[in-house]
Amino acid sequence: MIIILKSDAKDQQVEALKQEMESQGFAIHESAGINTKLLGLIGDTSKVDVDHVMANDIVETVQRIQEPYKKANRKFHPNDTAxxxxxxxxxxxxxxxxxxxxxxxxxxxxxxxxxxxxxxxxxxxxxxxxxxxxxxxxxxxxxxxxxxxxxxxxxxxxxxxxxxxxxxxxxxxxxxxxxxxxxxxxxxxxxxxxxxxxxxxxxxxxxxxxxxxxxxxxxxxxxxxxxxxxxxxxxxxxxxxxxxxxxxxxxxxxxxxxxxxxxxxxxxxxxxxxxxxxxxxxxxxxxxxxxxxxxxxxxxxxxxxxxxxxxxxxxxxxxxxxxxxxxxxxxxxxx
Amino acid sequence: MIIILKSDAKDQQVEALKQEMESQGFAIHESAGINTKLLGLIGDTSKVDVDHVMANDIVETVQRIQEPYKKANRKFHPNDTAxxxxxxxxxxxxxxxxxxxxxxxxxxxxxxxxxxxxxxxxxxxxxxxxxxxxxxxxxxxxxxxxxxxxxxxxxxxxxxxxxxxxxxxxxxxxxxxxxxxxxxxxxxxxxxxxxxxxxxxxxxxxxxxxxxxxxxxxxxxxxxxxxxxxxxxxxxxxxxxxxxxxxxxxxxxxxxxxxxxxxxxxxxxxxxxxxxxxxxxxxxxxxxxxxxxxxxxxxxxxxxxxxxxxxxxxxxxxxxxxxxxxxxxxxxxxx
Amino acid sequence: MIIILKSDAKDQQVEALKQEMESQGFAIHESAGINTKLLGLIGDTSKVDVDHVMANDIVETVQRIQEPYKKANRKFHPNDTAxxxxxxxxxxxxxxxxxxxxxxxxxxxxxxxxxxxxxxxxxxxxxxxxxxxxxxxxxxxxxxxxxxxxxxxxxxxxxxxxxxxxxxxxxxxxxxxxxxxxxxxxxxxxxxxxxxxxxxxxxxxxxxxxxxxxxxxxxxxxxxxxxxxxxxxxxxxxxxxxxxxxxxxxxxxxxxxxxxxxxxxxxxxxxxxxxxxxxxxxxxxxxxxxxxxxxxxxxxxxxxxxxxxxxxxxxxxxxxxxxxxxxxxxxxxxx
Amino acid sequence: MIIILKSDAKDQQVEALKQEMESQGFAIHESAGINTKLLGLIGDTSKVDVDHVMANDIVETVQRIQEPYKKANRKFHPNDTAxxxxxxxxxxxxxxxxxxxxxxxxxxxxxxxxxxxxxxxxxxxxxxxxxxxxxxxxxxxxxxxxxxxxxxxxxxxxxxxxxxxxxxxxxxxxxxxxxxxxxxxxxxxxxxxxxxxxxxxxxxxxxxxxxxxxxxxxxxxxxxxxxxxxxxxxxxxxxxxxxxxxxxxxxxxxxxxxxxxxxxxxxxxxxxxxxxxxxxxxxxxxxxxxxxxxxxxxxxxxxxxxxxxxxxxxxxxxxxxxxxxxxxxxxxxxx
CATH class of the missing domain: 3.20.20.70 (Aldolase class I)
Known part of the structure; x- marks a missing residue:
């Protein structure tokens, strides 16, 4: 899951968000462009609520990489089910x-x-x-x-x-x-x-x-x-x-x-x-x-x-x- | 409710449909154009199931005139409800x-x-x-x-x-x-x-x-x-x-x-x-x-x-x- | 084409609409239920503009029977075109x-x-x-x-x-x-x-x-x-x-x-x-x-x-x- | 613009994509999670064609950060236009x-x-x-x-x-x-x-x-x-x-x-x-x-x-x- 931050996010706010995510067990990979700062969450994000993250004022948008379904997901069950x-x-x-x-x-x-x-x-x-x-x-x-x-x-x-x-x-x-x-x-x-x-x-x-x-x-x-x-x-x-x-x-x-x-x-x-x-x-x-x-x-x-x-x-x-x-x-x- | 019949509907089939509708208590008004024959149902059609009528092979389409809701209908309750x-x-x-x-x-x-x-x-x-x-x-x-x-x-x-x-x-x-x-x-x-x-x-x-x-x-x-x-x-x-x-x-x-x-x-x-x-x-x-x-x-x-x-x-x-x-x-x- | 009139349409208004349609070359078949009066237009209605008819204050709705396309219509060209x-x-x-x-x-x-x-x-x-x-x-x-x-x-x-x-x-x-x-x-x-x-x-x-x-x-x-x-x-x-x-x-x-x-x-x-x-x-x-x-x-x-x-x-x-x-x-x- | 790569993308392929992007004048910021590698494009991406990037076999998806419109964009013209x-x-x-x-x-x-x-x-x-x-x-x-x-x-x-x-x-x-x-x-x-x-x-x-x-x-x-x-x-x-x-x-x-x-x-x-x-x-x-x-x-x-x-x-x-x-x-x- 990639959290794209607003360009005007303050360091202190970013720090608070990172701590919140880390407290949920995710490792954070940070990355910065000219106008954009990203936080990549590393860990099992299938249960993270995108809306909850987006409610944070400093978040521009969130991009899910991992699908939110696990048991129905072919990635974890490659063979067809009969x-x-x-x-x-x-x-x-x-x-x-x-x-x-x-x-x-x-x-x-x-x-x-x-x-x-x-x-x-x-x-x-x-x-x-x-x-x-x-x-x-x-x-x-x-x-x-x-x-x-x-x-x-x-x-x-x-x-x-x-x-x-x-x-x-x-x-x-x-x-x-x-x-x-x-x-x-x-x-x-x-x-x-x-x-x-x-x-x-x-x-x-x-x-x-x-x-x-x-x-x-x-x-x-x-x-x-x-x-x-x-x-x-x-x-x-x-x-x-x-x-x-x-x-x-x-x-x-x-x-x-x-x-x-x-x-x-x-x-x-x-x-x-x-x-x-x-x-x-x-x-x-x-x-x-x-x-x-x-x-x-x-x-x-x-x-x-x-x-x-x-x-x-x-x-x-x-x-x-x-x-x-x-x-x-x-x-x-x-x- | 108007039942529009197919142009190739046979008299016998039309008669059967009319009888079915009359047996449900409707009066029937029949009307014929060059290529089209219509049956108008007279009576309370709010409870008639359009799909049921359309299942008849001789029916081209059905046009509801009366709305299918009664208690929620302003026609029968002209004043706003509080x-x-x-x-x-x-x-x-x-x-x-x-x-x-x-x-x-x-x-x-x-x-x-x-x-x-x-x-x-x-x-x-x-x-x-x-x-x-x-x-x-x-x-x-x-x-x-x-x-x-x-x-x-x-x-x-x-x-x-x-x-x-x-x-x-x-x-x-x-x-x-x-x-x-x-x-x-x-x-x-x-x-x-x-x-x-x-x-x-x-x-x-x-x-x-x-x-x-x-x-x-x-x-x-x-x-x-x-x-x-x-x-x-x-x-x-x-x-x-x-x-x-x-x-x-x-x-x-x-x-x-x-x-x-x-x-x-x-x-x-x-x-x-x-x-x-x-x-x-x-x-x-x-x-x-x-x-x-x-x-x-x-x-x-x-x-x-x-x-x-x-x-x-x-x-x-x-x-x-x-x-x-x-x-x-x-x-x-x-x- | 069937024109369904509002229940409060006045005779004079209905007459005017009928004359307008007849002047366009249609024969009219009239039909009346308890709360509804219908006008069936007999003739080639493919070129009639439904919106124009619906603009008349006494018209509840219009039901087209004939499709508005002729040259593309299978009814008039039953065989597949190659x-x-x-x-x-x-x-x-x-x-x-x-x-x-x-x-x-x-x-x-x-x-x-x-x-x-x-x-x-x-x-x-x-x-x-x-x-x-x-x-x-x-x-x-x-x-x-x-x-x-x-x-x-x-x-x-x-x-x-x-x-x-x-x-x-x-x-x-x-x-x-x-x-x-x-x-x-x-x-x-x-x-x-x-x-x-x-x-x-x-x-x-x-x-x-x-x-x-x-x-x-x-x-x-x-x-x-x-x-x-x-x-x-x-x-x-x-x-x-x-x-x-x-x-x-x-x-x-x-x-x-x-x-x-x-x-x-x-x-x-x-x-x-x-x-x-x-x-x-x-x-x-x-x-x-x-x-x-x-x-x-x-x-x-x-x-x-x-x-x-x-x-x-x-x-x-x-x-x-x-x-x-x-x-x-x-x-x-x-x- | 963030390019999210497939987990099985080979280094050589990633290198080729990076070179293609750099040749278009973008600086690249690379970032890697456990299952995901990202490339962040730094520069004016408003004219980059997302479909073109997605056609690359190693690309999972692309997330646009910058809007693709510039002259109509409030970010560049903060005041209302009359x-x-x-x-x-x-x-x-x-x-x-x-x-x-x-x-x-x-x-x-x-x-x-x-x-x-x-x-x-x-x-x-x-x-x-x-x-x-x-x-x-x-x-x-x-x-x-x-x-x-x-x-x-x-x-x-x-x-x-x-x-x-x-x-x-x-x-x-x-x-x-x-x-x-x-x-x-x-x-x-x-x-x-x-x-x-x-x-x-x-x-x-x-x-x-x-x-x-x-x-x-x-x-x-x-x-x-x-x-x-x-x-x-x-x-x-x-x-x-x-x-x-x-x-x-x-x-x-x-x-x-x-x-x-x-x-x-x-x-x-x-x-x-x-x-x-x-x-x-x-x-x-x-x-x-x-x-x-x-x-x-x-x-x-x-x-x-x-x-x-x-x-x-x-x-x-x-x-x-x-x-x-x-x-x-x-x-x-x-x-």
Whole structure:
């Protein structure tokens, strides 16, 4: 970490700042230009709060050299991590497709969709029981009743299941869930992240819709710092000025995450685009960019879906896409 | 609500959609151009889920005429709402300044700052006990110990207090807090909003850092729909591409909120800009734009603040600003 | 186009608006709900100015049904357009890679790079003679001297060339250029677009860095409306809040453009990401998403490049990427 | 400028980079931490191209200490600049309001509006003869015929006039124009900026709709570097994800510009918001934030305006606003 001092910083003030830093265990390397004086901090600065340093009146700016995340950082874990979810792996060369309806509605719907996506090659079943909706008047999910239907479909098909948690107080209901999803609006719900750090169940951490890649990794770090290192990242589009799509899918996040972190990263083209015809091209592009998996919405009757119908594939559409997904994944593995 | 149909929609499909809508209690007004057929829904459409309608294959797009919020909507509550917080009002002509440190650190700090901001004219004391920090390694607040210090400062000064809640499970600790703040990262933590809808304590709802004005009002609606209509909105800057400031303070949100809603709206220039010298000009501009109050960070020793030092005013700086704030408020009331 | 009237619009005002619209040749279809009255305009509304209609005090909002672009619109030109550039086609099943340095520097550089990218399979040579630089003190390009070097490299290799125009007054210098590029900062330089509409040379229209897909198509329409229908679009990343990459490459723009328009669209992964290691994965992802071509920066000595070195590939790196690009393109064509 | 080297940089490579920098006239100050080596460049680095340095494989990142703008930089020109426009000053304590229609339409319109805004206290008349429109089918302005009408209105009222230039080739038509406006879409039309640098007529430089404050100052620097230091900046809203307003007015840009630069900065609340009722509150907020002037659209019949009617004030509305503007300006000058 380099602290760049203001040109009018007085010796006494500089001395005080140096002493403060030294008292925190850092060695200081001082360097002076004509108009600028620098202090280089030598030591583990990952836990230094930049804002705290910048609050000092004599500090012009601070340049971080070391990333503020450690457990999620590829520098300290050079090999790809493969997360094991009830025996099925994601990452480290293992590619998986998670499929299912946005929200769990009926037993028939879940059983039907589960069977169909399994036949098409999905490795996981998804379905929302707790639904974060912009409007308090919109369908909020079936809650524990929904989880029950999801677990029945799991039993019927053998597919491990993924579903979203919205509050730490619901954790006891997720015991038989295989992969717990944290939604985009909760990526920085730090109390929830801390609770998920205390368990050993894998967590699927969706990117906050206006969060940077570094903030995303810091949220993963929250979970990992608590002791749960089974984190899978999920890119799902970011908020931009463009209105032709629901969100702008940021596929460049994939190679960037791969550079910065060892964690697996999958892509959700359904929520990113919000439009059915865009799901397939974006799914294939995600594979090309290096994604470790996909999460896709499939509904047996999209027009009657209680949530996110416009972006849901039919089981038939999903089956057609999966044929291409499988070939594409094979192609890129051998490229 | 107007449903615009695709030009190739078949009569049978249109009929089915009409029946679905009629079964929900809407009257339908049909209208046809050369290439376009429209269905106008007549009735209370505030609870209709646009996505659900758009999932129908024959629907080109949907145009909402009626806003999806009712309790927060000025159309149904033409007069400004004044929220009463332990006897002090905000909104409906009542202007208040909330001041204090970003985070509660020590008894001395709280007592000192509380006394000073009171003398300068602040109507409320703020201080964070639960701190949402990007990094798990940063200072997370003193929690219940912090709340205790805050309440001691309340007792010593008589100032009502404002502090942030991060999880519904902490609600029991907030009994003596006068105004509960929901932070920017929790604006769409719907489980928290629902819990806050069940109590009658006033809530200060900060705008999500990448949320639209309509989403913000929908989050207010969550609290109000639960029965708690004591909601105050707080604009605190939005995320844009600009990096010279921490966030871009959106002062145009104030007249827009005033047009759309009857709820009070205050402005936090400290978090918006993140830079000390910008707090005062933005505070005065907020008053000019019609804000019902301000929330300002004040620390007795910003360089030693455990959080957000770079944007904190000293008590002396705050006192100077308050003189201008008072005059400016008077000026605009009489303009 | 649907005009939604305010609920308090007076009959006389509505009548006046209807007459104004009828005088412009539109038939009017009127429709009334309980709180809303609508006017549907029947006729070719692509040239109606929405703002003009919204300026009327009785208008609540306007919903466009018909897109404002005609010549660029797939509805009126259902088949993909293939643009012929000096005998080489882009679009309509024809895929091409444009490669070369960001800026033209020396004869040796151009000849060397041109020869190498040709051998690796590039179909076009690029190189900037007029460089739009944020700083007036940065290298601005070699201008006509640069164009001369570019044309020499064209002669030596037979590769058609692409280079950027910054002002219509330079057009006479571009006579032997095969494809004229309009850069991101000039996408809405309408005077330049109008001049390019008067010639018959193909134009490569880069997306404005904060422009919507519809604005981009409207800029293409400017050129096409003038009579020059040889327009190729180029996605090059958009400005977002993310700072880890230079811009956010919007690959979802490709299927969306393909839906809305018949024009070819290529992708520039070099400018989008600004970082060398991201060029290849984003290039492959662009092919997967359906791009008609790529534009890639290649420099014989990136560390000495006068411009954009950090994102330039070496000829060797480009050659390695091209082997994958060719295979990937083949794969997707047969998928 | 601080160059932070990669930890694996070899001595020989570092030596080569140092020599390159020294050959450009910089003294080098070297500094080494445990994992990091830094090179501090001592000398005038305002003209160093950061990208060029970053292209070097051994460079991790570059931190600029010195701003890349010099003539626009307050550090080198501590006093506010007042720009003299035909005898009327803006900046340095001089506040002016520019008013008039978005586009020049008829002689009657211009004469009427000009007379009325003058009576209400406007110091300048605005009106567009060359109009940058998203659609090629929208009204493009009356061009030289429009300029003639503008100059007639100038003659009739004595008000100096402001109008937009869209291409350097039109410059000869602007001889009698007092202040030449560069629109948001041309803020980075560098060829135009260079031409404006060669004349001595004042230039009103609107902020690019997705440009940073530093890019804006660099565009001012383009004009100033050419020799024309008569630049006035105009904030007109930036592009964000929010759709309730046309653009998000960034009032925090005002104190930030005042910190970074000595140039005057005015605000255009009409284009920023795009909505009539928001013009007045945002105008007053701009004054509170420290703006040196305003630019406001006024039309004698907004509903019939050929452009931007929804945001235009009537002369009566403008007159009412001006009474408040004058009082507000007086208030803040004496605060």
């Amino acid at each position: 997360v094991d979810i009830s025996g099925v792996k994601i990452g480290g060369g293992n590619f998986q497709v998670i499929a299912g309806p946005c929200s769990i509605e009926t037993k028939e719907q879940m059983t039907e969709v589960a069977q169909q996506v399994k036949e098409s090659g999905a490795g996981f079943l998804r379905g929302g029981a707790f639904k974060p909706r912009t409007s308090p008047y919109a369908f909020q999910g079936l809650h524990d009743e929904g989880l029950k239907l999801l677990l029945e479909a799991k039993k019927a098909t053998g597919l491990p299941v993924v579903t979203e948690i919205m509050d730490a107080s619901h954790l006891h209901l997720f015991e038989d869930v295989d992969l717990i999803q944290v939604g985009t609006r909760n990526m920085q719900n730090f109390e929830l992240l801390k609770e998920l750090g205390k368990i050993d169940k894998p967590v699927l951490l969706k990117r906050g819709m206006a969060c940077t890649i570094d903030e995303w990794l810091m949220s993963a770090e929250y979970i990992m710092a608590g002791g749960n290192e089974n984190v899978i990242l999920c890119e799902r589009g970011i908020r931009t000025y463009e209105t032709a799509v629901r969100n702008t899918l940021d596929l460049s996040a994939i190679p960037m995450i791969k550079k910065k972190s060892h964690l697996p990263v999958i892509v959700d083209p359904s929520h990113a685009t919000g439009i059915r015809f865009m799901v397939e091209p974006m799914a294939l592009a995600a594979i090309a960019a290096g994604a470790d998996g996909l999460m896709v919405e499939v509904h047996n009757n999209p027009a009657k879906a209680l949530c996110d119908g416009p972006q849901s594939l039919t089981p038939k559409g999903f089956d057609q896409m999966m044929k291409k997904v499988t070939k594409t994944r094979d192609f890129f593995q051998n490229l | 929220v009463d917080i332990s006897g002090v009002k905000i909104g409906g002509g009542n202007f208040q300044v909330i001041a204090g440190p970003c985070s509660i650190e020590t008894k001395e700090q709280m007592t000192e700052v509380a006394q000073q901001v009171k003398e300068s004219g602040a109507g409320f004391l703020r201080g964070g006990a639960f701190k949402p920090r990007t990094s798990p390694y940063a200072f997370q607040g003193l929690h219940d110990e912090g709340l205790k210090l805050l309440l001691e400062a309340k007792k010593a000064t008589g100032l009502p207090v404002v502090t942030e809640i991060m999880d519904a499970s902490h609600l029991h600790l907030f009994e003596d807090v006068d105004l509960i703040q929901v932070g920017t990262r929790n604006m769409q933590n719907f489980e928290l909003l629902k819990e806050l809808g069940k109590i009658d304590k006033p809530v200060l709802l900060k705008r999500g850092m990448a949320c639209t004005i309509d989403e913000w009002l929908m989050s207010a609606e969550y609290i109000m729909a639960g029965g708690n209509e004591n909601v105050i909105l707080c604009e605190r800057g939005i995320r844009t591409y600009e990096t010279a400031v921490r966030n871009t303070l959106d002062l145009s949100a104030i007249p827009m909120i005033k047009k759309k809603s009857h709820l009070p709206v205050i402005v936090d220039p400290s978090h918006a800009t993140g830079i000390r010298f910008m707090v005062e000009p933005m505070a005065l501009a907020a008053i000019a734009a019609g804000a019902d109050g301000l929330m300002v960070e004040v620390h007795n020793n910003p360089a030693k603040a455990l959080c957000d030092g770079p944007q904190s005013l000293t008590p002396k700086g705050f006192d100077q600003m308050m003189k201008k704030v008072t005059k400016t408020r008077d000026f605009f009331q009489n303009l | 643009v012929d550039i000096s005998g080489v086609k882009i679009g309509g099943g024809n895929f091409q890679v444009i490669a070369g340095p960001c800026s033209i520097e020396t004869k040796e550089q151009m000849t060397e790079v041109a020869q190498q990218v040709k051998e690796s399979g590039a179909g076009f040579l690029r190189g900037g003679a007029f460089k739009p630089r944020t700083s007036p003190y940065a290298f601005q390009g070699l201008h006509d001297e640069g164009l001369k070097l570019l044309l020499e490299a064209k002669k030596a290799t037979g590769l058609p060339v692409v280079t950027e125009i910054m002002d219509a007054s330079h057009l006479h210098l571009f006579e032997d250029v095969d494809l004229i590029q309009v850069g991101t900062r000039n996408m809405q330089n309408f005077e330049l677009l109008k001049e390019l509409g008067k010639i018959d040379k193909p134009v490569l229209l880069k997306r404005g860095m904060a422009c919507t897909i519809d604005e981009w198509l409207m800029s293409a329409e400017y050129i096409m409306a003038g009579g020059n229908e040889n327009v190729i679009l180029c996605e090059r990343g958009i400005r977002t809040y993310e700072t880890a990459v230079r811009n956010t490459l919007d690959l979802s723009a490709i299927p969306m453009i393909k839906k809305k328009s018949h024009l070819p669209v290529i992708v520039d992964p070099s400018h989008a990401t600004g970082i060398r290691f991201m060029v290849e994965p984003m290039a492959l992802a662009a092919i997967a998403a359906g791009a008609d071509g790529l534009m890639v920066e290649v420099h014989n000595n990136p560390a000495k490049a006068l411009c954009d070195g950090p994102q330039s590939l070496t000829p060797k790196g480009f050659d390695q990427m091209m082997k994958k690009v060719t295979k990937t393109r083949d794969f997707f064509q047969n998928l | 720009v003299d426009i035909s005898g009327v000053k803006i900046g340095g304590g001089n506040f002016q309001v520019i008013a008039g229609p978005c586009s020049i339409e008829t002689k009657e319109q211009m004469t009427e509006v000009a007379q009325q805004v003058k009576e209400s206290g406007a110091g300048f008349l605005r009106g567009g003869a060359f109009k940058p429109r998203t659609s090629p089918y929208a009204f493009q302005g009356l061009h030289d015929e429009g300029l003639k009408l503008l100059l007639e209105a100038k003659k009739a009222t004595g008000l100096p006039v402001v109008t937009e230039i869209m291409d350097a080739s039109h410059l000869h038509l602007f001889e009698d124009v007092d202040l030449i406006q560069v629109g948001t879409r041309n803020m980075q039309n560098f060829e135009l900026l260079k031409e404006l640098g060669k004349i001595d007529k004042p230039v009103l430089l609107k902020r690019g709709m997705a440009c940073t404050i530093d890019e804006w100052l660099m565009s001012a620097e383009y004009i100033m570097a050419g020799g024309n230091e008569n630049v006035i900046l105009c904030e007109r809203g930036i592009r964000t994800y929010e759709t309730a307003v046309r653009n998000t007015l960034d009032l925090s840009a005002i104190p930030m510009i005042k910190k970074k630069s000595h140039l005057p900065v005015i605000v255009d609340p009409s284009h920023a918001t795009g909505i009539r009722f928001m013009v007045e509150p945002m105008a007053l907020a701009a004054i509170a934030a420290g703006a040196d002037g305003l630019m406001v659209e006024v039309h004698n019949n907004p509903a019939k305006a050929l452009c931007d009617g929804p945001q235009s004030l009537t002369p009566k509305g403008f007159d009412q606003m001006m009474k408040k503007v004058t009082k507000t300006r007086d208030f803040f000058q004496n605060l």
